[in-house]
Structure formats: structure tokens, C-alpha cells
Amino acid sequence: MVGDIMMGTNYPSSHSLPPDDGEYLFDDVSEFLQSADVTIGNLEGTLLNKGGTPKKCRDSSAHCVSFRMPEHYASYLSNAGFDIMSLANNHSGDMGDIGRKSTVKTLEKFNINYAGYITCPTTVYIKDGIKFGFTAFAPNIGTQDLLDIKSAVKTVSGLKKKCDIVIVSFHGGAEGSGAGRVPRRTEYYLGEERGDVYEFAHSIIDAGADIVFGHGPHVARGMELYKNRIIAYSLGNFCTYGKFGLSGALGIAPILKVYIDKSGEFLQGRIFPVKQIKKGMPVIDEDYKIVEFIRNLSEKDFPESELMISIDGKIEVK
Numbered sequence: 001m002v003g004d005i006m007m008g009t010n011y012p013s014s015h016s017l018p019p020d021d022g023e024y025l026f027d028d029v030s031e032f033l034q035s036a037d038v039t040i041g042n043l044e045g046t047l048l049n050k051g052g053t054p055k056k057c058r059d060s061s062a063h064c065v066s067f068r069m070p071e072h073y074a075s076y077l078s079n080a081g082f083d084i085m086s087l088a089n090n091h092s093g094d095m096g097d098i099g100r101k102s103t104v105k106t107l108e109k110f111n112i113n114y115a116g117y118i119t120c121p122t123t124v125y126i127k128d129g130i131k132f133g134f135t136a137f138a139p140n141i142g143t144q145d146l147l148d149i150k151s152a153v154k155t156v157s158g159l160k161k162k163c164d165i166v167i168v169s170f171h172g173g174a175e176g177s178g179a180g181r182v183p184r185r186t187e188y189y190l191g192e193e194r195g196d197v198y199e200f201a202h203s204i205i206d207a208g209a210d211i212v213f214g215h216g217p218h219v220a221r222g223m224e225l226y227k228n229r230i231i232a233y234s235l236g237n238f239c240t241y242g243k244f245g246l247s248g249a250l251g252i253a254p255i256l257k258v259y260i261d262k263s264g265e266f267l268q269g270r271i272f273p274v275k276q277i278k279k280g281m282p283v284i285d286e287d288y289k290i291v292e293f294i295r296n297l298s299e300k301d302f303p304e305s306e307l308m309i310s311i312d313g314k315i316e317v318k
Contacts, residue, residue, distance in 0.1 A: 003215035003235030006044040011068035016242040026080035028283040034081035042215045043085040047106040052095025066094035071106045078110040088116030088136035088143040089171040133163030138171035146195040153207040160208030168209045171216040179217040201231045210264030219249045222297035224305035228265040241280030252290040269315035
């Protein structure tokens with residue numbers, strides 16, 4: 001699992017696209033992404049060649065940023081190893097209904113499963129006879145509502161009835177370099193309610209989720225073990241080309257690999273450390289900065305957790 005992915009935007013012009021048409025964006029990390037039975041990321045934006053209706057900010061004086069990735073960039077996701085993409089985030093509606101429809105159609109063209117829109121809340125991915133159910137939530141128009149925990153619980157429990165393993169993604173919490181802590185209360189950013197991600201994560205595991213991971217703060221957050229299920233509260237910015245601030249903690253992120261048994265219980269995991277270079281290309285970070293970052297946050301925010309993270313990125317139960 002990884003966090004936010006925005007591979008460059010052709011709106012308002014092609015100047016914000018990566019060199020060589022983005023063909024080599026994932027070259028340094030693809031072997032890690034391809035090594036799992038299921039690989040999932042958060043698609044922060046739309047897949048659309050042209051047109052669409054750019055979003056308008058609630059505050060007319062604010063500078064709105066809309067992301068429109070060329071449709072063939074979905075092939076880069078497929079070739080890198082992604083099986084499922086979360087569509088629940090604050091940029092999934094950047095180009096209106098045209099953008100949503102194009103995103104769904106394009107992902108289907110490249111055989112990538114997806115979920116998170118109200119119109120496509122869940123998906124089932126089958127690998128080696130095991131049914132993996134996936135669903136995603138965010139506090140944004142057109143997405144499954146992160147703030148409505150009661151409905152989220154209903155969705156997850158329903159998915160669990162027809163799947164062996166249920167994986168849940170959420171886009172929530174405050175944003176920015178100072179947003180690494182999980183406060184265990186409702187969070188806000190620029191006046192917008194961004195959810196109580198701690199209550200949300202625990203509630204959906206109670207409902208049957210086996211793996212829960214978040215994104216949205218643009219920095220990584222801590223991890224914990226709850227009922228022998230792993231929760232990663234934010235996986236940060238993974239591949240965010242051209243339009244994201246990447247200084248300090250904003251430019252480092254994990255590839256999180258998790259091993260579970262057939263009942264969904266956590267066995268072990270591994271953090272593969274990533275940093276972004278050249279305006280937003282993910283490469284392996286030999287300094288392992290993100291591992292120490294997540295270790296510290298996990299110890300501060302979840303001292304009661306049985307999760308232990310080693311300096312080399314290995315995750316075990318104490």
C-alpha cells in the first residue's frame with residue numbers, strides 16, 4: 001500500500017507534466033510494488049485527456065488546484081504493479097462528472113480495480129482463490145462519507161460477508177508538515193471537517209475490516225495494532241509530481257507491505273523507504289528517513305500498541 005499518487009497534470013497546461021511523458025516515474029520502486037498479491041494506492045486526481053469542469057473553491061479568493069492526468073498514464077500504474085486504486089479524496093472531483101466517468105472508464109481499460117465514489121463504493125479482487133474486498137472513504141463530495149461512520153460500518157460489514165479479506169482506505173485528517181500526530185478527535189483543515197480518523201479506523205475494524213490505511217495529511221503518520229489488525233493512519237505523498245510541496249517530511253513516504261493470515265490477522269510487515277526527487281519522482285531512500293519518522297510517531301501516539309517497528313523497517317508484534 002502507498003499514499004497519494006498524482007503523476008502530473010495537463011491542466012491548466014502541459015508544463016506540469018513530468019519529463020519523457022512520465023514513462024519512468026515508477027522505475028525505481030516498481031519491483032517493490034510488484035512483489036505483493038495486492039497493491040493499492042490513492043489516485044489523487046482524475047484521468048482525463050482534455051475538457052471537464054475544473055472545481056471551484058468554497059472561498060472564491062482561494063487558489064484552486066485541479067489535477068487532470070493524461071489517460072494513458074494509467075498504463076504506468078498498471079505496469080508498476082497496482083491492482084486497486086482508491087478514488088476517495090478531495091481531488092477526485094476536480095474535473096466534475098466528466099472527470100469521474102473518464103477515470104473509471106480508463107482504470108477499467110487497464111484492468112485496475114477501484115472504489116470510493118458513491119457510484120462505485122466497493123470492489124472485489126480475487127487472487128489465488130482469495131476474495132479481497134476493498135472500499136474507501138473521504139469527507140468530500142461524490143465520495144463515500146468518512147464522517148458518516150454508521151454508514152461506513154454498514155458498508156464494511158456487508159463487504160465482509162462476501163469476502164475473505166477486507167481492506168479499507170480513507171482520506172482524512174488535517175494537512176501539512178505539522179499534521180503528523182493522530183489527536184484521537186475530530187480534525188479540521190481550512191475550516192473543513194476532516195473526520196476523527198481514530199474512531200473511524202477502530203469502528204470499521206469492529207465491523208470486519210482486516211487492514212486499514214490512510215492518506216490525506218501529506219505526511220506519514222503512526223501505525224498501531226488493534227484487534228490483531230494493522231492501521232496505518234497516513235502513508236503520505238508517494239508520487240506527487242509538480243504541484244505538491246515536498247520539503248522535509250512532505251517528501252518522504254513508505255511503501256507498506258503487510259503479511260496477514262487467511263483470517264486477516266496481522267503476521268508481519270515491512271516499510272520500504274521512499275523519497276521524491278526531481279519535482280516528484282519516487283525512489284528508494286537509502287537513509288531510511290521515513291522509517292524513523294513513523295517509528296517515533298507510532299511510539300508517541302500509540303504507546304499501548306503491540307506493534308514494533310525496527311530501524312530497518314521490519315514490523316512485528318511485540
